[in-house]
Amino acid sequence: MTSVLDKNNPIVQLEQVRIQYGKRIILQDLSMTINEGEFIVMLGPNGAGKSTLLKLLLGLLRPSAGQVRVFDRPPSRGNREIGYAPQHRTLEADLALRARDLVGFGLDGHRWGPGWPSRKRTALIDQALEEVDATRFADAPIGQLSGGEQQRLLIAQALLTNPRLLLLDEPLASLDISHEQEIVSLVTRICRTRHVAVLLVTHDINPLLPAVDRVLYMANGHSAIGTPDEVITSTTLSQLYGSSVEVVQALDRLFVVGAEI
Amino acid sequence: MINTFLQYWVTLFQHEFVQNAFLAAPIVAVVTAIMGYFVVLRAQSFAGEALADIGFAGATGAAVLGISSLVGMFIMTLLAALGMGALGERIRGRDVEIGMVLSFALGLGVLFLSIYTQNGANATVGVGVLFGSILSVTRTDVLVSLITALVTLLVLALLFRPLLFASIDPVVAQARGIPVRLLSIIFLLLLAFATAEAVLVIGVLLVFSLLIAPAATAERLTRRPLTAIILSVILALSFSWGGLILAFVGTGSHLPVSFYISALAALSYFLSLLMSRLQSPRGYRALPHPSREQTATA
Amino acid sequence: MLLEQKYSGVLTTIQEEHKGNLDMFDFLTYTAIQNALVAGSLAAVIAAIVGYFLVVRGMTFTAHALPNVGFAGAAAAVLLGLEPVVGLLVFTISAAVAIGLLGKQLRERDIAVGIVMAFALGLGVLFISLYQGYAERVYSILYGNILGINQTDVLVTTVLSAVTISLLFILFRPLLFSSLDPTVAETRGIPVRLLTITFLTLVAITISISVQVVGALLIFTLLIGPPATAMRIVQRPLWTILIAILLGVCYTWLGIFLAANGLFGISGTDMWPASVYITSLSFGVYLPIRLLSPLWIGRKARRHATNLKSEEVLSQERSNNDDRLVYEAKGVLEVF
Numbered sequence: 001m002t003s004v005l006d007k008n009n010p011i012v013q014l015e016q017v018r019i020q021y022g023k024r025i026i027l028q029d030l031s032m033t034i035n036e037g038e039f040i041v042m043l044g045p046n047g048a049g050k051s052t053l054l055k056l057l058l059g060l061l062r063p064s065a066g067q068v069r070v071f072d073r074p075p076s077r078g079n080r081e082i083g084y085a086p087q088h089r090t091l092e093a094d095l096a097l098r099a100r101d102l103v104g105f106g107l108d109g110h111r112w113g114p115g116w117p118s119r120k121r122t123a124l125i126d127q128a129l130e131e132v133d134a135t136r137f138a139d140a141p142i143g144q145l146s147g148g149e150q151q152r153l154l155i156a157q158a159l160l161t162n163p164r165l166l167l168l169d170e171p172l173a174s175l176d177i178s179h180e181q182e183i184v185s186l187v188t189r190i191c192r193t194r195h196v197a198v199l200l201v202t203h204d205i206n207p208l209l210p211a212v213d214r215v216l217y218m219a220n221g222h223s224a225i226g227t228p229d230e231v232i233t234s235t236t237l238s239q240l241y242g243s244s245v246e247v248v249q250a251l252d253r254l255f256v257v258g259a260e261i
Numbered sequence: 262m263i264n265t266f267l268q269y270w271v272t273l274f275q276h277e278f279v280q281n282a283f284l285a286a287p288i289v290a291v292v293t294a295i296m297g298y299f300v301v302l303r304a305q306s307f308a309g310e311a312l313a314d315i316g317f318a319g320a321t322g323a324a325v326l327g328i329s330s331l332v333g334m335f336i337m338t339l340l341a342a343l344g345m346g347a348l349g350e351r352i353r354g355r356d357v358e359i360g361m362v363l364s365f366a367l368g369l370g371v372l373f374l375s376i377y378t379q380n381g382a383n384a385t386v387g388v389g390v391l392f393g394s395i396l397s398v399t400r401t402d403v404l405v406s407l408i409t410a411l412v413t414l415l416v417l418a419l420l421f422r423p424l425l426f427a428s429i430d431p432v433v434a435q436a437r438g439i440p441v442r443l444l445s446i447i448f449l450l451l452l453a454f455a456t457a458e459a460v461l462v463i464g465v466l467l468v469f470s471l472l473i474a475p476a477a478t479a480e481r482l483t484r485r486p487l488t489a490i491i492l493s494v495i496l497a498l499s500f501s502w503g504g505l506i507l508a509f510v511g512t513g514s515h516l517p518v519s520f521y522i523s524a525l526a527a528l529s530y531f532l533s534l535l536m537s538r539l540q541s542p543r544g545y546r547a548l549p550h551p552s553r554e555q556t557a558t559a
Numbered sequence: 560m561l562l563e564q565k566y567s568g569v570l571t572t573i574q575e576e577h578k579g580n581l582d583m584f585d586f587l588t589y590t591a592i593q594n595a596l597v598a599g600s601l602a603a604v605i606a607a608i609v610g611y612f613l614v615v616r617g618m619t620f621t622a623h624a625l626p627n628v629g630f631a632g633a634a635a636a637v638l639l640g641l642e643p644v645v646g647l648l649v650f651t652i653s654a655a656v657a658i659g660l661l662g663k664q665l666r667e668r669d670i671a672v673g674i675v676m677a678f679a680l681g682l683g684v685l686f687i688s689l690y691q692g693y694a695e696r697v698y699s700i701l702y703g704n705i706l707g708i709n710q711t712d713v714l715v716t717t718v719l720s721a722v723t724i725s726l727l728f729i730l731f732r733p734l735l736f737s738s739l740d741p742t743v744a745e746t747r748g749i750p751v752r753l754l755t756i757t758f759l760t761l762v763a764i765t766i767s768i769s770v771q772v773v774g775a776l777l778i779f780t781l782l783i784g785p786p787a788t789a790m791r792i793v794q795r796p797l798w799t800i801l802i803a804i805l806l807g808v809c810y811t812w813l814g815i816f817l818a819a820n821g822l823f824g825i826s827g828t829d830m831w832p833a834s835v836y837i838t839s840l841s842f843g844v845y846l847p848i849r850l851l852s853p854l855w856i857g858r859k860a861r862r863h864a865t866n867l868k869s870e871e872v873l874s875q876e877r878s879n880n881d882d883r884l885v886y887e888a889k890g891v892l893e894v895f
Contacts, residue, residue: 364780
């Protein structure tokens, strides 16, 4: 696990950010930086604000207080330096597209008109498909693919603009172990070879422990950031949750257990 | 003033068709209200719509063949219910397939209708099936409805608890030994009856107002099954009797009863939507604590 | 019946002039047929394109709801002495925009839409009952009157279709992108909300035009049938739409031809509405293709992938998804 903290080239900076809806505070006092090429994993229970933070960085939300800078500018929509891959879903209607069509959206889905096929475009898409190891099923209808395969397509789509920051929202959810591993290796490979910073939201740190640089743990409106050893401890988490939480290490894995039932 | 008003009603009720209408309405209302509760609970409102549309083809086909359209409707809806029961869970979420079958059934109905009316018969029969014919209900119809209603309610009463359980939590119910699949099929058959009865009052196209609206409104206002069912029945009775009363009191020679019923239904449903929004605006849900997440991994 | 009168007028003219020997090309010389073909073809084209997007967005319920709202509008227009198309447009566009603004809460939505739909039909009944010539007019709106289309209607149809087709052409990529993945599309700067409302307005226009051809009751098969069929044959957006257009136009032409010819009538002059033929054709082609499609779709996918999940596992995944959604909707299970 290489430490990129000495590179210290911040691409995202958050200072005392607060997000609240009416009386409901989702995030407060969030200050952190993301450096170039860093692999950061976001953890925390549902509703803790993980997706909200992603939306903030994507320019879909404005903070109620504090400063946000992405690539030294305030966040804006349609920033091609950020790639975003949401969680995959299985849709019946996905008979409508082939895999390569879905990936192609990443290139020009936002341009007017129906688009004209070009060799350059096909080459770029083929390249992206190759990178996520999806060439085999490039022409299959999406609805026929498994969750892991769809997730790879979504990642390929996000990579087409050659982003410097990759946001992944729960890419490992509802995947079985082998597919989970595939996605983890894929994302790690992309992070290291392309020097892309990765911010990955998930529920379970364990598949990612070997690859992760820092962990951002969010709960109860508060957050803690640092290496897994610093953040995922009984003390830190108890502070975050405001009640007693135990972190148990067993079989090379970390388990978080609440003390009360 | 009141005297003339009462006089008006007394004269009205001397007509048999008025009596029949006011008799048929509560019979149908009770059945549809209770069945509707389960339909909404099981998220099967499309099934009611489908049965009605397919029944339309049956009703008009029967008219062409010279049989009573009520009988044709019953037969067709029962067959359709069996078909749907056989397909089982595979139907869920298949909006496109269901829509195509519905439309085709409606197309068949239209076909039979145009054949029927071309042979010189009265064009308003079709309108009756589509929009309700409560004012042309005969004593026999009332009797038939009563009998089917009683049978339906009896079966429902017997199956009440297992059906409720299977509707809310089919997986656990199955594990407890309840024959969920069989119950689904029986339920669909009962729904066929209920739908046919609703069509009698309000027609194929407006079935939702009597089959779904009372129950949907009730379920917005309370979570407890028995209360919801009673409320649903009260609402259905108000819609149907209310619709009849408004029709007789209101517009001139044409009496669009089904309009009033659908208007009352829409009004109460949206009122209940409003009320439930006011009661609990997007509530703040307590964040899950690790202890409540069983043993979660970090 | 108004419909019959119009139809039999056309038919008797043709029959008189040809003493029973009818062939395809003679037909084309009659204005009624020409109008029907032009309006019908245009309707079929925009219906195919719009229908494709409706299927992709999972919004096929609008193909049930909007025509019924349109029915109320058409009935209101007739009552006020206007052309039905005017009422159709006003009511359907308003309803479409309302649906667009309401957003996407699945279970509630279906019930609310159904109840509103029923009320709209009830309104239609009210308007029609206040108007003389009750049943005939109802039928003509409910199942279309393509052979009775006049020049003004054709003009209106042409203009509206041109506008719709141009807009769909320009908005194609962003619309498709935001239909399939609104979250990612939003992050790319696509104005998803605005596109949705624009699209729904186009749906409303398409429905208003198509009601003239197939009527409010049977629109679903013209709107959704061809694209649903095409999607089972190819899975590339542009090809799917082209095939859908081809199918829709064929159904419409055949329907018009069969209706004007009085074919399959029990007696020589029996006339069935064109919409019945169109519906039957659409369903008749859809059914076998839908049932047989797993044969070739699975194979296409299997040719390209090795670790593809079996249909069983896929449908288990899907039903797990559905179960979760249903449970969530019922508030029974707290899913984390």
